[in-house]
């Protein structure tokens with residue numbers, strides 16, 4: 368059996384195909400490339416039961432990942448995060464079962480570890496020695512740490528407002544780190560110029576085809592953890608959209624393999640009202656979003672004014688009959704606190720947005736009482752110390768409580 372059943376790359380917008388044995392970026396038409404696997408052969412030679420004795424990380428699905436040889440795998444033990452039931456929240460919202468897929472429990476403290484583990488491993492396999500990327504923080508942190516482990520040089524550009532801890536992670540990993548007085552889209556333009564001049568590999572969201580393959584493992588894990596029975600709804604905080612596109616891709620692949628049956632879960636793209644280009648496009652029935660002016664939200668990972676893969680996110684939402692919904696920052700902060708108090712989980716603001724969306728959708732009667740709902744908490748709340756304002760009494764030594 369082959370380690371990977373990767374076949375080739377194909378354009379998400381036109382008919383063109385590309386080899387996966389060479390470094391590739393966007394299609395000549397400007398759209399992202401996606402990975403195609405030889406699912407027919409895999410179906411013949413592998414059954415989901417064969418996974419039972421595999422390592423408890425995302426490489427347990429190596430046949431469905433693009434790295435050809437095990438020796439190129441760069442891993443910090445990422446994947447197989449807990450799928451926790453949220454009993455108090457389920458009861459409060461009167462939903463049969465709400466689960467949290469907790470990506471706070473992964474190296475680097477955010478789900479970005481998945482995309483970088485697979486992206487960096489493939490880069491190493493392809494002989495790439497330097498890479499560059501714009502980031503809202505977590506991806507840059509993860510990519511610089513995995514690149515360090517792989518011996519690849521990295522250049523990272525992030526908004527000056529990105530969570531400070533992610534800066535430190537990049538710096539500790541020895542990345543060439545730059546801060547920009549602007550948004551991720553400004554950082555993206557700078558990286559675009561830089562890679563043209565320097566020849567570095569552009570590892571921007573969806574400008575390289577493999578990050579999404581790492582992120583899709585969230586979808587495979589949810590399926591496996593639910594014993595290959597689909598939940599009714601999956602709720603995802605959406606910025607660049609790679610996670611939701613990846614989950615959708617994974618579920619379609621599992622369906623083709625015959626590992627899951629029936630209709631796919633409704634996929635829900637959650638944004639902040641401070642930056643909601645995909646929600647606006649969905650509300651207008653459009654397939655492409657418009658640049659969101661003056662984007663601003665404390666849920667920094669989803670502060671993306673225009674996503675290159677917006678049409679792929681919207682396709683996933685339309686085709687699964689899901690929803691796109693925007694949440695105010697105050698409601699995000701309230702939900703973070705509510706989840707910590709009721710379930711003991713300190714979720715990141717983006718995760719708070721996902722739970723707030725479940726609350727809204729349930730109140731609006733869209734999510735039904737007898738449904739099973741999975742929210743992605745995409746990172747650890749402790750990575751965002753500056754977003755929480757608490758007043759704590761300070762006592763003198765002699766004082767009593």
Ligand SMILES: Cc1ncc(COP(=O)(O)O)c(C=O)c1O
Pocket residue numbers: 477479503504505506572604605606607608609610611667668669715717718745746
């Ligand atoms: C914690 C967190 N959640 C969600 C996102 C959005 O990710 P995606 O690009 O998959 O939409 C990010 C991206 O930076 C993030 O850091």
Ligand SMILES: [Zn+2]
Pocket residue numbers: 378379380381382383394395396397398
């Ligand atoms: Zn194309």
